[in-house]
Structures are given as C-alpha cells and as structure tokens.
Amino acid sequence: MSFLEIRGLYKNLREFSLKGINLDLEQGRYLTLVGPTGAGKTILLECIIGFYLPDRGNVILNGEDITRKKPEKRNIGIVYQDYALMPHMNVYKNIAYGLRKKTKQNIPEKVQEISESLHIDHLLHRMPKTLSGGEQQRAALARSLVVRPRLLLMDEPLSALDPSTKKDLRRMLRRAIKKYGTTVIHVTHDMDDVWTLGDEAAVMHEGHIEQKGLLGDVLEKPCTDFVAEFVGCTVLEGKVLSRENGLTEVDISGTRLISYDQAEPGEKIRAIIRPENIILSRTTPEKVSARNVLAMRVLEIEPENGLNIVRLVCEDLTLNVVITNNGLHDLELRPGEEICAMIKCIHVRLA
Numbered sequence: 001m002s003f004l005e006i007r008g009l010y011k012n013l014r015e016f017s018l019k020g021i022n023l024d025l026e027q028g029r030y031l032t033l034v035g036p037t038g039a040g041k042t043i044l045l046e047c048i049i050g051f052y053l054p055d056r057g058n059v060i061l062n063g064e065d066i067t068r069k070k071p072e073k074r075n076i077g078i079v080y081q082d083y084a085l086m087p088h089m090n091v092y093k094n095i096a097y098g099l100r101k102k103t104k105q106n107i108p109e110k111v112q113e114i115s116e117s118l119h120i121d122h123l124l125h126r127m128p129k130t131l132s133g134g135e136q137q138r139a140a141l142a143r144s145l146v147v148r149p150r151l152l153l154m155d156e157p158l159s160a161l162d163p164s165t166k167k168d169l170r171r172m173l174r175r176a177i178k179k180y181g182t183t184v185i186h187v188t189h190d191m192d193d194v195w196t197l198g199d200e201a202a203v204m205h206e207g208h209i210e211q212k213g214l215l216g217d218v219l220e221k222p223c224t225d226f227v228a229e230f231v232g233c234t235v236l237e238g239k240v241l242s243r244e245n246g247l248t249e250v251d252i253s254g255t256r257l258i259s260y261d262q263a264e265p266g267e268k269i270r271a272i273i274r275p276e277n278i279i280l281s282r283t284t285p286e287k288v289s290a291r292n293v294l295a296m297r298v299l300e301i302e303p304e305n306g307l308n309i310v311r312l313v314c315e316d317l318t319l320n321v322v323i324t325n326n327g328l329h330d331l332e333l334r335p336g337e338e339i340c341a342m343i344k345c346i347h348v349r350l351a
Contacts, residue, residue, distance in 0.1 A: 009057035035204030
C-alpha cells in the first residue's frame with residue numbers, strides 16, 4: 001500500500017477534465033507533475049486537497065479514504081504561484097497563522113526553525129508588500145511547511161521568479177523538504193524544476209497520466225511518442241541488426257547505432273536519445289569513448305531558454321542537440337556546415 005493512492009479519479013469541468021487518474025506515491029518522495037496547459041494538473045491537485053469533489057474515484061492518504069473529507073481536515077498544504085500571503089500580517093504572523101490552529105506550544109521556535117531553513121529569519125518583521133517575489137514565495141513555503149503537512153502540493157510556485165532567484169530557491173526548497181521529510185507533488189512547466197527537484201516524474205495529457213516513474217526512466221526512456229516529445233527526446237524508428245558481447249546494434253534509416261540496452265535481432269525498436277547526451281566536435285577525435293560517431297550536417301539553430309537547439313541531419317536521420325551559447329561560439333556552428341556527433345552507448349535507449 002502506497003502513502004498516497006489515487007484510484008479511477010474522474011472530474012468533468014467542461015473546459016478541463018480528469019479521465020480515470022491512477023497514481024501511487026510513497027511517503028517522502030518528491031513527484032514533479034508536467035504536461036501541456038489544459039492537461040488537468042491543477043484540477044488533480046485541487047481534487048487531492050478537497051477543493052473539488054470527484055465525479056468518480058477515490059483519494060486515499062496513508063490508508064485513509066479522504067475523498068469526501070473537508071480540505072481543512074486533510075492536513076495537506078498547497079502553495080500557488082501567487083504566494084497568497086495575508087497582506088495585513090507580517091512574515092512572522094503569516095508563517096505562524098496555521099500553527100496557531102494546531103498548537104499553542106513552541107510556536108516562536110518552530111517559526112524560527114523553518115524561517116532559518118529558507119533564509120528568511122531576518123525578514124520576520126516585514127510586511128509582504130515590502131518583499132521581493134522570491135522572499136514572498138519563501139514565506140509562503142515556510143507557512144505551508146511549518147505545520148508539517150502529510151502532503152504538500154505546489155502549483156508552479158517558482159514560475160513568476162527570475163532565473164537566478166529560481167536557482168537559489170530550488171536549492172533551499174530541496175534542503176527544507178529533505179529536512180522535514182515532506183511528501184510533495186509539484187506541478188511545473190520548467191524542466192529545470194524536474195531535473196533539480198524530482199525523485200519521480202509524471203506526464204499528464206488530456207486528463208490522464210501518460211507515464212509516471214523514476215525521473216531517469218521518464219526522461220530517458222519515455223513510453224509514448226507524446227511523452228518523448230514533451231520531455232525533449234529524439235525518437236528514432238529502427239530495427240535490431242545484432243546482439244553480441246553486451247552490445248545491441250540497430251539500423252536507423254541506414255545509420256547504425258550501438259546501445260547497451262537488450263533487444264533481439266530482427267526486432268523493430270525505438271531508439272531514444274536525449275539532446276544533452278550528444279557531444280559535438282568539428283573533427284573526429286582519434287580516441288573517443290563514444291562508440292556512436294556520426295558525420296552530420298547542421299540543419300538549423302534555434303535559441304531556447306538561454307540555450308540553443310541544434311538540429312542535425314544525416315540522410316534520413318535527424319537529431320536535436322542542446323548546446324550552450326559558449327559552446328555554440330567555440331564551435332562556430334552555422335547552418336549547412338559539417339559536424340561530428342558522438343553518442344555513448346549508455347545514452348542510446350531502446351524501447
């Protein structure tokens with residue numbers, strides 16, 4: 001039995017709906033929940049906390065069916081993008097607000113402890129309107145964590161922050177979550193949140209969960225084309241040529257790739273490659289650990305979120321590569337030029 005169990009959850013809100021959600025999460029795990037706008041991620045959180053009553057299905061927390069229990073009786077916290085701090089209270093009173101409903105003991109000590117964990121102990125006297133966005137979000141997180149919720153739900157809590165503030169807050173959040181042993185479901189559109197924070201990941205699409213599992217499995221071995229495209233993988237259709245000495249050789253449109261994953265000769269497979277696992281070089285190195293060395297041509301270069309997506313082509317084979325601005329400058333890449341792409345066997349996943 002899992003700590004959180006969601007069974008056959010349906011909720012129709014016309015413009016958004018959940019269609020038979022099944023989800024298990026162990027205690028103390030951090031699940032990042034991703035998917036396109038309109039997939040139903042926020043509705044799922046709000047059914048878990050009790051803001052919506054499902055049309056069908058059950059929410060079970062630590063063995064207790066809480067499907068019809070009032071939100072305030074579930075001991076589940078939720079943090080939204082817009083902070084939702086009470087403007088007439090200072091930071092200390094905002095953090096202590098929920099505690100006072102649960103206990104009268106050691107409130108100052110508990111507020112001090114969580115505020116130190118999130119580096120806002122020097123801001124306890126300040127009013128919310130005088131804080132930066134990052135400081136307000138840390139105060140909102142402290143208010144949710146200090147009551148020791150059985151489960152913490154977060155709906156894009158970092159999306160309104162600048163990149164530098166996000167990076168700092170991710171580090172503080174991860175440390176605080178580990179310290180308190182909190183079980184978390186975090187809705188996000190930012191793959192940096194997924195990579196940095198999650199133990200597990202789930203991808204939602206049109207009201208259902210397409211794939212849920214360990215972070216590496218979802219990001220490196222997606223089970224559907226939709227998941228692969230959403231998490232940024234290149235998926236190549238091919239056929240297994242041979243399996244010898246722990247290596248599988250596959251044919252992809254006339255190009256041969258080698259993988260450590262097992263598959264039988266003659267089997268039709270999907271080779272999955274993450275864009276950050278491809279190394280580019282102007283020349284073919286004399287000594288290289290990667291067994292897959294491909295001569296390719298730069299098709300186009302597209303800036304994206306401070307990085308660059310380089311699309312490479314070799315006959316009928318197309319690959320996407322992520323490269324930094326410095327890497328792009330050092331290689332002096334331009335469309336139409338030849339380039340060497342190297343991929344280690346461990347990074348060619350077969351499905």
